[in-house]
Amino acid sequence: MPQAEQESIDHVELQDVSKHYGGVLALDRVSLKLKPGAVHALIGENGAGKSTLGKIIAGAVVADGGEMAIAGSTVSFRNPKEALDHGVALIAQEPSVVPRLSIAENVLLGSEPRRAGFVNRRALNRRYRELAADAGFDLPASAPAGRLRTAEQQQVEILRALARDATVIVMDEPSAALSGPDTERLHEIVRELVTRGKTILLISHFLREVLALAQTVTVLRDGRVVADLATAEATEGSLVEAMLGRPLTATFPDKTRPAKDAPLVLSVRGLSAPGVVAASVDVRQGEIVGLAGLVGAGRTELARAIYGAEPISAGEVVFGGETLRGGPRGRLAAGAALIPESRKDSGLIFTRSVLENATLARLDRLSSMGFVKRGAERRAGLEILERCQVRGARPSARVGALSGGNQQKVLFARMLLCEPRLLIADEPTRGVDVGAKRAIYEMLVSLAESGMGILLISSELEEILGLSDRVVVMRRGRTVAELVGPEMTEAAVLAAAFSEGVSR
Secondary structure, three states, rough: OOOHHHOOOOOEEEEEEEEEOOOOEEEEEEEEEEEEEEEEEEEOOOOHHHHHHHHHHHOOHHHHHHHEEEEEEEEEOOHHHHHOOOEEEEEOOOOOOOOOOOHHHHHHOOOOOOOOOOOOOHHHHHHOOOHHHHHHHOOOOOOOOHHHHHHHHHHHHHHHHHHHHOOEEEOOOOOOOOHHHHHHHHHHHHHHHHHHHOOEEEEOOOHHHHHHHHHHEEEEEEEEEEEEEEEHOHHHHHHHHHHHEEEEOOOOOOOOOOOOOOEEEEEEEEEEEEEEEEEEEEEEEEEEEEEEEEHHHHHHHHHHHHHOOOOOOEEEEEOOOOEOOOOOHHHHHHHHEOOOHHHHHHHOOOOOOOHHHHHHHOOOOOOOEEEEEEHHHHHHHHHHHHHHOOOOOOOEHHHOOOHHHHHHHHHHHHHOOOOOEEEEEOOOOOOHHHHHHHHHHHHHHHHOOOOOOEEEEOEEEEEEHOOOOEEEEEOOOEEEEEHHHHHHOOHHHHHHHHHOOOOO
16 A cells, blocks of 8 residues: 555544443444554543543444444454454553463463463563563563552553554553653653554543643543544643533642641551561641652552551551551551552452442441341441542442542542541542542542541652642652652652652
């Protein structure tokens, strides 16, 4: 085919694609054109249909109506393998690895080099090392994938797509779990893929990322296309207004700073645990303390140790004036609650209902003689779900069918039903759109103003600086700096996160 004729054909074209889930219309006659050798962004609030559209293109979901063409030829994928056979790969929002297989085996799963019918381990590891070196990822080939953190599992997903040499790559929130340096590396990879002629559909909540990488952006609202824009003509403000149908007020809500001598809710001294070395942090009543650092710095490990989910080898956790011992159940009973980093792996039971997930941690109070009092459960659940602004979902609906923002609010509902005095929130807005982010920010500020102490972990520096009263920085399992007031700047956090010589 002549070059001019090839460039005139859209790499991927969707015409009037629709998708229903029961009585819910997830996509309503969506049309979309992706140009070859370009990044096309897809944005919208949670529940707008972005992930559904990406999954249809990648064969993970079958459309109810409409047509799709790749390089001018009509296609209809019934599963991801058929899509891969046509050069379409999906990097899903939630990483999916086989825990017991090695990293190399996960990356090349289904395309392993073989000899005489058996997997050629030497060739497999060699091919993996080539891919990892090309991408700049430092993940050991033989390590079990199940031991990886969320950010590292995302890197496995990226390598898996690269291993298939896909010409169309759908990236659903690829940087949601990555730190600043890892995100920059991902952006470099995306730009390199585009120079090789790859077509990228980027689904992202990060509008700066969209404006930095994409040439075109499509905005979905309630399953419909409401805007197709050249990013050169767009701003964060105009994209937010298109997504929401209205302007968004200031990103972070105003908050009342707690008194400097407010009572201590949490005092951690010299704590050592898996991934943590002699870490110390205080949280006062009504205070939001941000815990910052690079991926692998030990933030999640510290949170889990404080919550009793990891064994403590040294140091102490003092909560409300008493040293805490035992596991998560005792911590929760004492008034300490945790929003985990991954709602999929450690938070929600996706096959159970919204109501059941919201009340799970309080069944001891909602039961009698081993039986759940359904009336009491429903009343308590509906009240806390309303308080946490879980919208548009029946209490009986499977929580896995909810948008990411509503799923996160259900997690908050479960923990707040326990009436904690300390809330540890680990990446509370991961995979959440701008509207839901604002709602979660307002919830955190409101909880702090009611007297709750909050330990906030986030990979988004803007979020840490916008919400926190103080910032504690971790590096290699240690707390290395504490920043207050004017000291709380992006440059200061990064300097502490990277510097060898900073001490707390």
